[in-house]
Amino acid sequence: MFPLHRLIMEQSHSHIAGETCTKHDPLLRSPFCLAPNCTLSPPKHQLVQVATITASDALSGVATLTVTATSSEPDSGTGGGDVPGDIVINGGIVQLRAERSPSGKGRTYTINATAVDVAGNAATSTATCQVSK
Structure with missing residues (x-):
């Protein structure tokens, strides 16, 4: 079996202008990267692009790349000014809404x-981003 040689995530964040993270991990330990302590602040209901995720495999090629995100709070009904559509994923581009419930501890996006490469090998990674008070 051939390993998936590279799963690359390049990250940009509104408070880390121009900073990117690219991780090449031939052993698949942790092919996903996001800015340490990723925080969307201030929570003013705007969508913020937090990641562009791509995958490549030098041996067999990539068969699929699936990107998903979840939130610890509901998409709507969190308070005044709440805007629906808190998670937008278009291809590997991930946008998250800087929005949280005014009565909660803060929102966590995952x-x-x-x-998965053509040979059937898979690499999966997870990162989180917070929306603080």
Whole structure:
């Protein structure tokens, strides 16, 4: 079996202008990266692009790349000014809404990426991003 040689995530965040993270991990330990302590702040209901996720495999090629995200709070009904559509994923581009419930502890988004190469090998990674008070 051939390993999936590279799952690359390049990350940009509104408070880390121009900073990117690219991780090449031939052993598939942790092919996913996001800025340490990823925080969307201030919570003013805007969508923020937090990641562009791509996958490549030098041996057999990538068969699929699946990117999903979840939130610890509901998509709507969290308070005044709440805007629906808190998670937008278009291809590997991930946008998250800087929005949280005014009465809660803060929102946590969880981003998952799974790449499968043509040989059937898979790499899965997870990262989180917070919306604080």
